[in-house]
Amino acid sequence: MKLSERKLKILKAIIDNYVSTAEPVGSRTVAKKYNLGISPATIRNEMADLEEMGYIKQPHTSAGRVPSDRGYRLYVDSLMEVEQLSKDEIDKINRAFKKKVEGIENVVLQTSKILSDMTDYASIVLGPQLTKSTLKRIQILYIEQGKALIVIITNTGLVENKLMDIPKTLTESDLMKITNLLNEELLGLSLDEINSSMIKKVRNRLFGYEDVLELTMRVIISSYREFDDSKIYFGGTPNLFKQPEFMDMEKVRNLLCLFEEKNLLMEIMMDALLDKDLAITIGSENKHEEVKSCSLITATYKLNGKIIGRIGVLGPTRMNYSKVISVLNFLTKRLSRKLKSHLEGE
Amino acid sequence: MKLSERKLKILKAIIDNYVSTAEPVGSRTVAKKYNLGISPATIRNEMADLEEMGYIKQPHTSAGRVPSDRGYRLYVDSLMEVEQLSKDEIDKINRAFKKKVEGIENVVLQTSKILSDMTDYASIVLGPQLTKSTLKRIQILYIEQGKALIVIITNTGLVENKLMDIPKTLTESDLMKITNLLNEELLGLSLDEINSSMIKKVRNRLFGYEDVLELTMRVIISSYREFDDSKIYFGGTPNLFKQPEFMDMEKVRNLLCLFEEKNLLMEIMMDALLDKDLAITIGSENKHEEVKSCSLITATYKLNGKIIGRIGVLGPTRMNYSKVISVLNFLTKRLSRKLKSHLEGE
DNA sequence: ATTAGCACTCACTAGTAGAGAGTGCTAAAA
DNA sequence: TTTTAGCACTCTCTACTAGTGAGTGCTAAT
Numbered sequence: 001m002k003l004s005e006r007k008l009k010i011l012k013a014i015i016d017n018y019v020s021t022a023e024p025v026g027s028r029t030v031a032k033k034y035n036l037g038i039s040p041a042t043i044r045n046e047m048a049d050l051e052e053m054g055y056i057k058q059p060h061t062s063a064g065r066v067p068s069d070r071g072y073r074l075y076v077d078s079l080m081e082v083e084q085l086s087k088d089e090i091d092k093i094n095r096a097f098k099k100k101v102e103g104i105e106n107v108v109l110q111t112s113k114i115l116s117d118m119t120d121y122a123s124i125v126l127g128p129q130l131t132k133s134t135l136k137r138i139q140i141l142y143i144e145q146g147k148a149l150i151v152i153i154t155n156t157g158l159v160e161n162k163l164m165d166i167p168k169t170l171t172e173s174d175l176m177k178i179t180n181l182l183n184e185e186l187l188g189l190s191l192d193e194i195n196s197s198m199i200k201k202v203r204n205r206l207f208g209y210e211d212v213l214e215l216t217m218r219v220i221i222s223s224y225r226e227f228d229d230s231k232i233y234f235g236g237t238p239n240l241f242k243q244p245e246f247m248d249m250e251k252v253r254n255l256l257c258l259f260e261e262k263n264l265l266m267e268i269m270m271d272a273l274l275d276k277d278l279a280i281t282i283g284s285e286n287k288h289e290e291v292k293s294c295s296l297i298t299a300t301y302k303l304n305g306k307i308i309g310r311i312g313v314l315g316p317t318r319m320n321y322s323k324v325i326s327v328l329n330f331l332t333k334r335l336s337r338k339l340k341s342h343l344e345g346e
Numbered sequence: 347m348k349l350s351e352r353k354l355k356i357l358k359a360i361i362d363n364y365v366s367t368a369e370p371v372g373s374r375t376v377a378k379k380y381n382l383g384i385s386p387a388t389i390r391n392e393m394a395d396l397e398e399m400g401y402i403k404q405p406h407t408s409a410g411r412v413p414s415d416r417g418y419r420l421y422v423d424s425l426m427e428v429e430q431l432s433k434d435e436i437d438k439i440n441r442a443f444k445k446k447v448e449g450i451e452n453v454v455l456q457t458s459k460i461l462s463d464m465t466d467y468a469s470i471v472l473g474p475q476l477t478k479s480t481l482k483r484i485q486i487l488y489i490e491q492g493k494a495l496i497v498i499i500t501n502t503g504l505v506e507n508k509l510m511d512i513p514k515t516l517t518e519s520d521l522m523k524i525t526n527l528l529n530e531e532l533l534g535l536s537l538d539e540i541n542s543s544m545i546k547k548v549r550n551r552l553f554g555y556e557d558v559l560e561l562t563m564r565v566i567i568s569s570y571r572e573f574d575d576s577k578i579y580f581g582g583t584p585n586l587f588k589q590p591e592f593m594d595m596e597k598v599r600n601l602l603c604l605f606e607e608k609n610l611l612m613e614i615m616m617d618a619l620l621d622k623d624l625a626i627t628i629g630s631e632n633k634h635e636e637v638k639s640c641s642l643i644t645a646t647y648k649l650n651g652k653i654i655g656r657i658g659v660l661g662p663t664r665m666n667y668s669k670v671i672s673v674l675n676f677l678t679k680r681l682s683r684k685l686k687s688h689l690e691g692e
Numbered sequence: 693a694t695t696a697g698c699a700c701t702c703a704c705t706a707g708t709a710g711a712g713a714g715t716g717c718t719a720a721a722a
Numbered sequence: 723t724t725t726t727a728g729c730a731c732t733c734t735c736t737a738c739t740a741g742t743g744a745g746t747g748c749t750a751a752t
Binding site: 103136137139141143149151153157159161163235236237238241242246247249252253256257260 | 449482483485487489495497499503505507509581582583584587588592593595598599602603606
C-alpha cells in the first residue's frame, strides 16, 4: 500500500522532530512547526493511519507518536535529505586531520575519534585489513634454535610479525633461502591468492624444505586472519551514553559488555553488507539483542581505490541519520586521501 | 592520638559491614552482628569519637556511619586480615589459566580478564614493558629506497617493529652491516644501558655510517618508550558499574572518558609507587578527580625475578580490599609462573 | 564507665490532587 | 467527501502531605 504524499510529509516531520527532541511528537507540534497547511485534527487522523501501518507508535495512550524501526527505514530509504556539512564542520575535520600521527592504523583510529566527536555517538572501526592488501615483503628471522620470527609487510604499509616454532635443525641460512624463495613467489599476491595451489607451486622449488615451507605458509595464512580479527576498535562511548535513551544503567551495561567482546563487535560489523559503500542497520534489523535499540551506519575506506576497511557509527535508533551519513561520507573520503599521502609521502 | 582497642574493633566492624552491604552502618547493627559485648549506646559514643577523628562520617544526621578514606587507610594498613582464597576460587583461576593463548601480551590480558571476573571490579593492566627487558636481537630490514623496518626482540619474548626513514643512498648491505654491529654491541643490554655513552661507543666502530646509526639509535630509544606507553589496557567496566555507587550516569560517564585516554590511565597507574610489590591508593589519595571516589590496588608481575609490568584493580573506595589483595597476590604469582613457562616451553 | 530511655532528625514511601499534553470521536463546516 | 472545531477522556508528571522507620545525641539511672 502506497503512502500519500501528505502521510510521508507527516512521517518525516515526526521523525525530524523526534530525532532532535527525543520526545514523542503530537499532532499540534507537527501542525505548528511544519507548515503543512492542515489542522491538528487532520494530522491526528493521518497519524492514526500511519500507526496502523506500523510506521509510528505511541508509548502510551495519551502521548504523541514515536517512529518505529519501520518508520526509520522508510525515512532513510526515501524521505531523508542528506545535509551538507557546514564550513565550520569541514574546517574542524580538516584541522583534526592536520595532526601528525604515525602508522596507518593510528590514522584510522584518529579518524574514529573525530567521527564520534562530530556525531556525538560511538564509533566502531575495522582497521586496515591484511586480507585486503597484497604482500610487499616477507622475512623470516632466525631467533634461536627452534624459533623464528615471520615479518610480513604489505603494500598498505601494515607490518605484522609472529613467532613461529621451527624444526631445531634449521639454520639461519636455511631461513634465508626460504625467505628469498617466498619473496620471489608471493610478492604482490593477496591472501586470496596465497592458497593451496600456490603452496604446491612454491613447494616444487624447494627440495628438502617442504615441511618448513608448509608450516610457514600455514602460519602466514592463519596470522592474516588472526590479525584482521583483532583489529576492531570502538570509542566515544561517553558520547553515546549521553543520549537520553541510555538513562538506565541496565542498557549501558549491556552495551559495555558487548564492547568488551571483540568477536561480537566483529559479528555486528560484519552483519552489514560488506560490499556496500554505506550500510545502514536500524534497531531490530540488528541480529544481536544488545544493539536492537541502536542503529549502525558503516562506510568503507579505501587505499588506492581498493576497500581496505570499514568505519562506522553506533547510536540510538533515534540518531541523526542525515548528519551521520554526511559526516561519514566526507570522513571516509578524507581518510582515504590521507592514507594515500601517508603511504607515499612520509 | 592512639585509638583504643575497642574503637579499632568498632571501626573494623563498620567497614566490614559497609563493604558488604553498601548501606550506612548503625550502632545497633554493630552491636548485634559483631559481639563486642557492649551496648549500642556505648558504641554510639565511640562512633561519635571516631567521627570526630575523621575515620567515619555520616551521610546525614539520622543515618548510620560510613567509612572515610582515612578510615579505609587505617583499615588497610593495620586492621584488615587478608583472607585466603577458597579452594573453589583457586580452582577457578587455575582452570582459566589452562586456556592456551599465544603471545606474552595476551597472557597478561587474559589474566586481567580473570582478575576482573574474580573481583567484580575493573582491571587495569600495564603490559610487559620493553624498558624492563633486555635486547635479544635487533634487525633492520630494507623495505624500499629510503625506508627500513627496525625489528626489536627482547629476552621477554616481546617483538616490536617500527618503520623508519633512512637516507636514500643506503643499500640493503649497508643495513646488514649496521644490524650486525648493533647486535654485537647492544645484545643483552636494557634500555637504561642503551644511552648516549653507548651510542658513542658504537659510533666509533662504524666510520661512514655515523648519521644512520645515530638515527637508528634514536628511533630505538623513542620506540621503546612509545610502545611501553601504549601498552595499557583496562577491562571489566561492566562489573565495576554494577556497584551501587555507579547508579548515576554522570560518574559512569566521567570514568568512561578517563578510560578512553590511555595517557591518563597511565598517569593514574604511575602514581602508584612503582617499586612496591603492592600499591594501594584510596579515594582522595588519587590525584585525578575522576577516580577520587575509587580505590586502586596494583601489584607487579615478574619474569625471571625481574618486575616487567603491573596489573591492578579499580573499584569503589568501598571495595573488598582483603579479597582483592589476596586475588592479586595469587594471580600475579600465577602469572609470573605462566610467563616463565610460556617463554621456555611453548 | 556503661546503659536504658526518649525526643528528635531525616530519608524514604505511598497516596492524593492537579496540571498538562495529547488523543479519539462526533458533529459541524467546507 | 474531506477537513476541522470542540470536547470528553486518558495517562504521565509533579508537588505536596503524612506516616514510617532507622538511627542519632543527650540525660539520667545503673
